[in-house]
Amino acid sequence: VTRFAFEPAPLDRGANIRAKPEEVAKYRASPHVGFVRLAGDQVAFAGGQLTTTAPDAATPCIFLGTDATGKPWFAAEASASDSLVPLRTLMVDGLLPPDALSIVAQGRSLVHWHESHRFCARCGAESLMQDAGYRRHCPQCSADHFPRTDPVVIMAVIKDNRTLLGRQKSWPANMYSTLAGFMEPGETIETAVRREVFEEVGLRLARIDYVASQPWPFPASLMIGMIGVAEDETLTIDHNEIETARWFDAGEVQMMLDRTHPEGLTASRPDAIAWHLTKEALQRIRG
Amino acid sequence: VTRFAFEPAPLDRGANIRAKPEEVAKYRASPHVGFVRLAGDQVAFAGGQLTTTAPDAATPCIFLGTDATGKPWFAAEASASDSLVPLRTLMVDGLLPPDALSIVAQGRSLVHWHESHRFCARCGAESLMQDAGYRRHCPQCSADHFPRTDPVVIMAVIKDNRTLLGRQKSWPANMYSTLAGFMEPGETIETAVRREVFEEVGLRLARIDYVASQPWPFPASLMIGMIGVAEDETLTIDHNEIETARWFDAGEVQMMLDRTHPEGLTASRPDAIAWHLTKEALQRIRG
Numbered sequence: 353v354t355r356f357a358f359e360p361a362p363l364d365r366g367a368n369i370r371a372k373p374e375e376v377a378k379y380r381a382s383p384h385v386g387f388v389r390l391a392g393d394q395v396a397f398a399g400g401q402l403t404t405t406a407p408d409a410a411t412p413c414i415f416l417g418t419d420a421t422g423k424p425w426f427a428a429e430a431s432a433s434d435s436l437v438p439l440r441t442l443m444v445d446g447l448l449p450p451d452a453l454s455i456v457a458q459g460r461s462l463v464h465w466h467e468s469h470r471f472c473a474r475c476g477a478e479s480l481m482q483d484a485g486y487r488r489h490c491p492q493c494s495a496d497h498f499p500r501t502d503p504v505v506i507m508a509v510i511k512d513n514r515t516l517l518g519r520q521k522s523w524p525a526n527m528y529s530t531l532a533g534f535m536e537p538g539e540t541i542e543t544a545v546r547r548e549v550f551e552e553v554g555l556r557l558a559r560i561d562y563v564a565s566q567p568w569p570f571p572a573s574l575m576i577g578m579i580g581v582a583e584d585e586t587l588t589i590d591h592n593e594i595e596t597a598r599w600f601d602a603g604e605v606q607m608m609l610d611r612t613h614p615e616g617l618t619a620s621r622p623d624a625i626a627w628h629l630t631k632e633a634l635q636r637i638r639g
Numbered sequence: 640v641t642r643f644a645f646e647p648a649p650l651d652r653g654a655n656i657r658a659k660p661e662e663v664a665k666y667r668a669s670p671h672v673g674f675v676r677l678a679g680d681q682v683a684f685a686g687g688q689l690t691t692t693a694p695d696a697a698t699p700c701i702f703l704g705t706d707a708t709g710k711p712w713f714a715a716e717a718s719a720s721d722s723l724v725p726l727r728t729l730m731v732d733g734l735l736p737p738d739a740l741s742i743v744a745q746g747r748s749l750v751h752w753h754e755s756h757r758f759c760a761r762c763g764a765e766s767l768m769q770d771a772g773y774r775r776h777c778p779q780c781s782a783d784h785f786p787r788t789d790p791v792v793i794m795a796v797i798k799d800n801r802t803l804l805g806r807q808k809s810w811p812a813n814m815y816s817t818l819a820g821f822m823e824p825g826e827t828i829e830t831a832v833r834r835e836v837f838e839e840v841g842l843r844l845a846r847i848d849y850v851a852s853q854p855w856p857f858p859a860s861l862m863i864g865m866i867g868v869a870e871d872e873t874l875t876i877d878h879n880e881i882e883t884a885r886w887f888d889a890g891e892v893q894m895m896l897d898r899t900h901p902e903g904l905t906a907s908r909p910d911a912i913a914w915h916l917t918k919e920a921l922q923r924i925r926g
Binding site: 358359361365367368454457458461462465468469470471472473474475476477478486495497498499500501502503534535536537538539540541542543546547551562564565566567569572574576590592 | 645646648652654655741744745748749752755756757758759760761762763764765773782784785786787788789790821822823824825826827828829830833834838849851852853854856859861863877879
């Protein structure tokens, strides 16, 4: 059952062939091959479907894997003539089936990594794509670099029969959702959850549980979805971190999820793990 | 309750002062300040304790936070005269209390990030440490870079009354432990667990649960500890990935944890989350 965007994993990633250029080339030359064509966070998309045409033979491609029909998928830069649609629009407007959206997300995170890691962070020399896109090697200092995924904790906070939701200034007006923040070196998931909740709203947490996780390709995060029980209810909001936050009872949360709240307040979009966490919080506060 | 190394979080990291150089300088000038002195994975340590002397005023320092007594902690490069001990030895030989080990781990991951990210990966120019060590800024292309943490899935696999444990060639002889692997862009935690287990031993998993997490400062991983129930028992081992793997019943696992196995087989060391996962698997297969 798919609960949110990017949860399906439709590809066998075939990690064991990445370092075998002949096998990768065989897939690339397959008559059934598909290419996800990308320019930053824009995806080649026209006529209601992905533009999956092959780039010219010199264009480096990232091997994404093979789908259930055996069709190989690659990611590559879009060509100048491609019609482009932001990945976020493809998600929000439901323009792609869930499996295709996952394939595009994988490609987008990897293409972004190459775009933002063209040079060796250790010595500054230009590095080279290897292993069908899963490694960059520095010819000057011999360092190997691997794709980066940034773990983020995202958490619903509950206390008795209420849940805490907050909002960022940049969000759509009237949307309230879960708190979140990037993990730091040296933290457990639980430590990061406690730190972020205390920093943003001044609450200490007792019990913390894991709920679910979601890759978030804007550009390459791993959202680790948690739920925590607050020790008390008094908020000390850091307005540099969030716009505001408040407690909601079950009736309000239900209306925010259903988009029937009388003041027009809403939860996040259902694509986001935040929506699933808000629903989980609702179940818990209903008891 | 501390279950494994690096689980305690003894510092208030004070993220809100990192971008305020005067406040950071005040902490640095405190008479009670402590410095974790590092050279790669080696820690300044002498006479049974950390060498926490201040570097000269020009040495850049990373602000780690303040402990429960209000003492500020920083990390900085070791000086040439420091006596050095590997962080792994401090852990394995129990040379530091758990809280101090966590502080050193945080420092080691951050110092490693600066050592390995001196240049901007986007444009190749030399970048500058900012925010007391939590950001590097590129003066040429204006990119901001943030510390990297690599999520790793590590999982016990069980089926009926047995658990699967494997070994890497590089491990101590006779040690069997949980499977593990780096997460990739576009994966949920559960997808990564399924992929790694299938790649390494050919098993498909049914239910997967989260158990615990551990920061692993060798150099900067986040171990996400999971337990999965295999759909069947037939192993197809990829010997390029692991040396071997096999099923163990509860009696054997108990002896491996206790280091009383007649063939000398052992579980991992108790410092590692793998030990905790192995224990969790034992509880589950005992029912």
